[in-house]
Amino acid sequence: MDFSLNEEQRHWQSEARKFSDEELRPRSLERDQIEGAFEPWDWNIIEQGSKLGFRTLAVPKAWGGPGADFVSQALVMAELARGDSAMSKAFSQNWKWSHLIASACTEDQKERFLKPFLADHRYVMGRGITEPNAGSDNRMPPEDDPKAGYRLRAERKGDEWVLNGEKCFIANGSVGSLFFVDARSNPDVNIKQGGTLFMVPRSTPGFRIGKVFNKRGWRFYQNAELIFENARVPHANVVGGVGTGSVKAGKGDTTGGDIFGDLELAANALGVCDDACQLAMSFAKSHKRAGKYLMEHQLVQLKLNEMYALTEALRSYVMRVAWQHDHQEHSANAGLVMNWSTDVIQRVTRLNMEVHGAEGCMMVARVDKLVRDAMVWTHLAGDTVQRIKILKRLDKKAPASGASGD
Numbered sequence: 342m343d344f345s346l347n348e349e350q351r352h353w354q355s356e357a358r359k360f361s362d363e364e365l366r367p368r369s370l371e372r373d374q375i376e377g378a379f380e381p382w383d384w385n386i387i388e389q390g391s392k393l394g395f396r397t398l399a400v401p402k403a404w405g406g407p408g409a410d411f412v413s414q415a416l417v418m419a420e421l422a423r424g425d426s427a428m429s430k431a432f433s434q435n436w437k438w439s440h441l442i443a444s445a446c447t448e449d450q451k452e453r454f455l456k457p458f459l460a461d462h463r464y465v466m467g468r469g470i471t472e473p474n475a476g477s478d479n480r481m482p483p484e485d486d487p488k489a490g491y492r493l494r495a496e497r498k499g500d501e502w503v504l505n506g507e508k509c510f511i512a513n514g515s516v517g518s519l520f521f522v523d524a525r526s527n528p529d530v531n532i533k534q535g536g537t538l539f540m541v542p543r544s545t546p547g548f549r550i551g552k553v554f555n556k557r558g559w560r561f562y563q564n565a566e567l568i569f570e571n572a573r574v575p576h577a578n579v580v581g582g583v584g585t586g587s588v589k590a591g592k593g594d595t596t597g598g599d600i601f602g603d604l605e606l607a608a609n610a611l612g613v614c615d616d617a618c619q620l621a622m623s624f625a626k627s628h629k630r631a632g633k634y635l636m637e638h639q640l641v642q643l644k645l646n647e648m649y650a651l652t653e654a655l656r657s658y659v660m661r662v663a664w665q666h667d668h669q670e671h672s673a674n675a676g677l678v679m680n681w682s683t684d685v686i687q688r689v690t691r692l693n694m695e696v697h698g699a700e701g702c703m704m705v706a707r708v709d710k711l712v713r714d715a716m717v718w719t720h721l722a723g724d725t726v727q728r729i730k731i732l733k734r735l736d737k738k739a740p741a742s743g744a745s746g747d
Contacts, residue, residue, distance in 0.1 A: 344660055346412070353413040356393055357420035364389055365424030369561075372425075373710050378555035379515055382563055384463055390432055391462035395421065399436035401443050404451070405459055411666040415608040415659055422612025426714045427562035429612060431465070433605050434512050438466040438521055446540075446580060454519060454540060467513035469493075469522040469541070469567050472506070479523075481730050482532050490532040493569060495524035495539065500576050502526070502539065504569040507551065514565025515553045518543050522567070526583050538580040547572035558713035603679035604666065606722045607659050610682035610715075614652040617693040617711050621645055624697055635696065644692045655685045676731035683723025690715040 346354070364386065372381045390396060398414060400406020409417070414436060421429035435458075442455045458464045470479050475491040482490040493506030504524055511520070520541045527535030541548055551566030622645060625635040635641045658678045665674060690711040694701035701708035 344664065346416075350410070350413045350416060353398075353407075353409055354416040354420060357395065357417040358423075360390060360393055360395070361420050361424030365421060365428050369425035369428070370707055370710060372428075373560050375560075378553040379563065381560045382516060383561070384516075386428060387431065387465065388462040390421075390428075395432045396435050396462065396465070397439060397459055398432070399440040400455070400459060401440075404443055404455055406439070406443075411604065411663040412660065415604060415611075415663040418605060418608035419612040419615065419656075419659070422609040423616045424612075425561065426609055426613050426711075427559035429609055430559065430562050430605075431513070433609070435466050437602060437605070438468065438519075441521070441580075447577075449577060450540065450580075454542075458519070461518070464518045465513045465516055466519045466521070467511050467517040469508040469511045469520045471508060471510050473509050479532070480726050481733075484531060484533075487529055487531050487535070491523050491525065491536070493522070493524040494528065495526045495537055495574075497526070497576070498573075502537075502574045502576060502579075504539070504541070504547070504572040504574055506569050508567040509552075510554060510564045511567050513563055514567060515550055515563045520567060521580065522569075535584055537583050537585065539574050540578040540580060541572070541574055545572050545574060556717075558710075558715070558717045603675035603722075604659065604662050606718065607655070607662070607675075607678040607682040610686040610718060610722075611652070611655050611659050613686050613711055613714060614648070614655060614689045617689050617708075618645075618648050618652050620708060620711075621648060621693045621696040624700075630698075641696055644696055648689050648692050651685045651689055655682060673731055673734040676727070676734060679722045680728050680731055683718040686715045686718055 368383070368386065372383060375381045387396065394407045394409075395417060397406045398409045398417060400408065402408035414433070418429055418433050421432060439455065439458055442451055442458075446454070458466070470491060472491050472493065475489075479490050491508075493504060493508065495502045495504050502524075504522070506524070508522065511517075520543075522539045522541045523532075523536055524539060525532065525535055526537040529535065543550075547570050549568050549570075551568045553563065553565045556562075556564065622636075625641050625645060628635050630638065636645075655678075658674075658681065662674050662678050665672065690708075694708050694712055697706070697708045700706060703709060
């Protein structure tokens with residue numbers, strides 16, 4: 342397994358590092374401190390990054406995109422997250438859905454949605470699955486309960502589908518141009534058989550944006566309600582067929598949903614940990630307590646040692662999973678590294694705050710921001726359902742009783 346980077350991978354890492362240092366990090370704390378839910382957003386940041394290829398990174402070269410491999414995506418994600426985790430996610434949220442269009446959608450859908458995405462630096466996308474009464478059960482719905490999971494209704498009316506209901510906490514919700522929306526096309530069976538995935542442009546009649554959520558962490562990143570009131574969506578906007586269960590829509594997709602989404606969060610966490618380690622080391626070398634630098638105190642040394650060890654272990658795991666994806670070796674590792682990244686990012690950012698002492702608890706401190714950003718992982722990457730879901734994958738791959746594993 343060769344982890345040395347090729348020329349293209351080094352290029353993307355270098356470009357992302359420069360953009361992160363020069364554009365994201367200088368604005369990070371400032372945007373975080375702005376009051377309001379929508380106000381921290383800044384289109385100029387998105388446009389600048391888009392011109393460098395960070396919004397369209399996963400679009401195949403055949404369609405005019407950079408066509409970056411998984412290793413490059415992980416490198417870019419980590420470098421951008423080192424500057425600002427939420428800003429990094431605002432870019433990467435587009436990678437899985439633009440690649441889904443390119444790999445799993447019809448030629449007509451590619452023409453109507455992928456080309457505009459490539460042409461407009463302000464074109465961002467999101468996925469609408471979570472609802473006020475349907476969150477964790479969307480990830481692991483009971484096979485025998487047709488009522489579990491999302492409830493947004495989709496009824497066929499000729500060449501259109503009429504959607505009614507709402508989604509909440511949707512990524513890029515207040516700024517998105519296109520949303521992939523999960524709806525029930527058959528309410529009498531569970532969502533794996535009765536769910537359908539629709540592409541819903543922002544301009545769709547009967548569709549509007551509701552409340553924008555004001556979060557403690559990831560304040561730049563936009564999460565909002567999507568409201569459907571007899572929203573009329575063309576049948577031509579169905580992804581992968583009616584009743585395909587939506588999550589598995591499109592047999593040709595290799596990055597939508599679990600495969601890239603898991604790696605995305607782990608690589609983002611890696612960037613935050615890199616930032617935390619650098620902050621802690623710099624502070625320990627420049628501040629004194631009890632007449633000597635913090636770096637000379639054994640307790641601080643032990644905290645720094647743990648921070649760096651966890652971060653480097655996470656880096657190895659992230660790059661291994663990215664390498665496996667590029668070599669078509671998909672396994673439960675993607676889910677495991679996502680789960681574990683929750684434990685690592687929250688531990689490392691907490692240790693960083695401990696190293697900084699009272700200074701780290703101030704709202705104006707970047708140290709505090711990293712802790713608040715890390716809280717998001719509990720919901721997205723490390724909750725109980727996410728961990729049980731990965732365990733079920735492992736159980737399917739486990740050797741029979743008495744057999745030895747490798």
